Amino acid sequence: MHRDRYLWLLTERNLASRGGKVRVSALLEAFKSYYSYDLLERLQCVPNEQDKNNWLFRLVRSPRQARHPLYHLLLIQLLGYTAEEFFQLPDSPPDAFKPFGSKPWPCLNPVCQQFQQLSIKECQVTYDKQRSRITGTFSCTCGFTYSRLSLDSLPEDRFRIGKVKSYGQLWEKILKNFWANPTVSIEEIAKQLRVDYQTVKRQALRLGLSFPRPGPTARVAKINGELLRDTQNGQVTQPSKLESYRMAWLEAVKENPHIGRTTLERMFQRIYSWLYIYDQQWLQAHLSSWD
Incomplete structure (x- = not known):
């Protein structure tokens, strides 16, 4: 079809996206720069800039009726071809309008044996008309599924993740x-x-994994429990236990360096509350990093 050839050539000149969306403003400007207004007026082919349905734009959309041959000749010449050369072009050029290129695509799961290998053979392409954007979704047999919004313009774009939809x-x-x-x-x-x-x-x-994890944080949880029992029994802490609570708080801070003070206090509320009551000066000194 003529339109397929037009879209292919417009894409090569950055006048259409690889998804087949014509950049109508850029096309109109290119057309006005190529042909003088006087020539177009004599030919009675001046496109109405205020009309989004003018003859130039209708020419590159899905055809519903035949257009005047002169319109086609003007656009073909703008695209750098003679009529004979244009009609010798294939109707559907290889890989035309495939926004993410041809299969296969790489798995981007770092723990998969096929990591960065071209093992994915299907790409689900969706187009959001309201936002004028194309999304490609890629799924490996390992279960890892990712998507990208922007189109591939460089070879390395194939190895870029926009959003992980499932880790697998x-x-x-x-x-x-x-x-x-x-x-x-x-x-x-x-x-x-x-x-x-x-x-x-x-x-x-x-995934419902245990919180806290085995290790230092688990020891904090154990002390948390001991502290609760001591408090319920009305026991007064020994100096050795005071050091244990201090150590528990320091380990909690070390194991959770990326969370804020309020969240940490809430996660380890019993330890924090006990230190606040019995060892407030030490606790405040070790909260200074958040101030």
Whole structure:
């Protein structure tokens, strides 16, 4: 079809997107720069700039009726072809209007054996008319699914994630293994899974993993429980226990460097409350970093 050829050539000149959306303002400006107004007036082919349905724009939209041959000749010449050359072009050029290129696409799950390998053979392309944007969604057999909004303009764009829609069963399994290992910090988990600290915490919460984790934070929880029993029994703490509570608070701070003071106080409320009552001067000194 003529329109397919037009879109292909317009895309090459950045007058249409790779998704097939014509940049009508740019096309009109290019047309006015190429042809003089006097010539177009003599040919009675001046496009009405105020009319979004003028002959030039109708020419590159889905055809509903035939257009005057002169209109086609003017546009073909603007695009750098003779009529003979234009009609020898293929109706559907290879890879035309594929906004994310041709299959296959890479898996971008860092814990998958096919990481950055071209193993994904299907791409779901959706177009949001209201926002005038195209989304490509890619799913690997490992379950990792990601999407991108912008179109691929450079080869390296294929290895860029716009949004993770599902981490998949393999990624979640690795997270669970890391989470159960007290020797691996959350920062290290985030590094290995190539996400940020808060994403690790959110996904662990979504998967119902234990809070706090095994390790230093778990020891804090144990002291939390001992403190509750001591308080309920009306016991007065020993100096050694005072050091234990201080250590528990310091470990809680160390294990949670990315959360605010209020959240930390809420997470470890019993330890915080006890120190506030019995060791307030020390506690205030160790809260100064938030002030």
